[in-house]
Amino acid sequence: MPWWPFRRRSRSGSRPATPASSSGGWRLGEVALPRLQGSRRYLQEQPYLLPKDLGEVNRLDFQHYILRAILRGNYLAPIKQPRRILDVGCGTGQWAFELAQQFPQAEVIGLDLEQVKPSVSPPPNYRFVQGDILQGLPFDDNSFDFVHQRLLVLAIPQAAWPAAVQELARVTAPGGWLELVETSIHISNLTPSGPANQQVASLIGQLAALRGLDSEGVVARSLDQYLAQARLNQIQCHPIKIPVGEWGGRIGSLLALDFRTMWTAISAPLAARFQIPEQDVLQLIDRACQEWNELHSSCSFIVAYGQKP
Template structure:
């Protein structure tokens, strides 16, 4: 059984679906309604394609938060969308954005590199209809076998895919290696949700830290990796990438930082994270954390309050890791 792209779509989206290899069989029609009719739980909506494999919502409240999160990440990276060595003079030709979300990164890349073919994949068709002509979105589960030919892409990208994968190394990094052209690049920009502190001002009972640990425990119970940043560089090297580089960026939680730029980003991140806590927490902690929805919401009051504590100098780490597939595979 394999996955083939369909020419059909909903609001301009193309989908993948299963079909047997017997070419004499009747064409299997795509069930567009089931893909676009989302699951409803806890007063939110969730993806219906491969329902239950991703535990966070996809409704307008969440997509607006994701767009704001994108702007925060871009400002933290000083306006950059990528660190792999591409430029207008050395553009990528075929780009894959895994877990594209609202598609903002793919659209920006399409504008920057109009000669490139940009593909964004996600479980939810929540991307806009109006996109550059070189950008396409597909509803796909990237944890399953990929439909693309080996040695196809120049550049593959992930950003903030925490909680998406059972095993990011085998499901994403290894497959990216197989589907990149020689000298193609994989870049992973991933957030660690566990807050850390440099000066000891964040105590062990800090509510945001307790929340992050609860989320990590529930994600493990759901067989999904949440805290992966420390492992990504090693995974790329073990798979066979060369010239692997890593930078670790610090994103403050709240406005405690002295430097004006970091203070501004910290306040933006506090607002973004605070607004998204319910959507991020309820489904996962109810299904796999043994908590009622009411218990989760009560606990989140303390978590939100803790983010206003300027005496706790907490921040989260953003791991940006990029590596090149060698020209010759030994």
């Protein structure tokens, strides 16, 4: 059965594209996380695995500053003076706010399922658009000089990724750049990986797979292929290995805190799905965090970008 069709807006009036088929993809109502579980709020209608609440807002902002430090900036693509910039899955909007300040002449649009920080005063050249990449982007073809999307591996089902990247390329203007940033929840992404880490990754992977999400690290390894399938040129793919844990200094400590916070955020769904006491899940996470320092573990982020001809 095909994944949800993308509702595209095109100047050419072409018919909506149909993404690749998914025989095991998540569908509305299947293995849905409860909207409220404990003190955390989840989106029942979406395959998104993480919460959507104030705690996750704080984590996403924290994660943004870590990634900016890792990349030594907000992007790697060789953009110059873009006129229009799109951030898909913008989260708190912090990345888009900073791009709007860096390029005051550009219009910067952040798109997400919800606007999570409406009380924050954005830059005057920024605006939020509510939307869902799985339903198609509400923009014309060739609309943006720079399109950015990062860390949606726990939001976009694996089978939908090729079509999602084609949709991102559709709204990219000729000569413009599309940049993707991802990591993997697969056990192999954290090396060396001790027994506690393997158990945590296995549980998260099983829960992700039930919702059609990538549990084997396929997406992170395939970003350059997705860009090539979308007919982009000048494709570059940069794996960036980062230490996890206090042994890795400031960045390692910050990334460890981010991972711990993220894993803890889905401890209740893990406990409910696999009928494990939540306290046991939290203790397992604690042991996994200890292994990072004992084993000097590292993980990898992948940054891939390409130019539309």
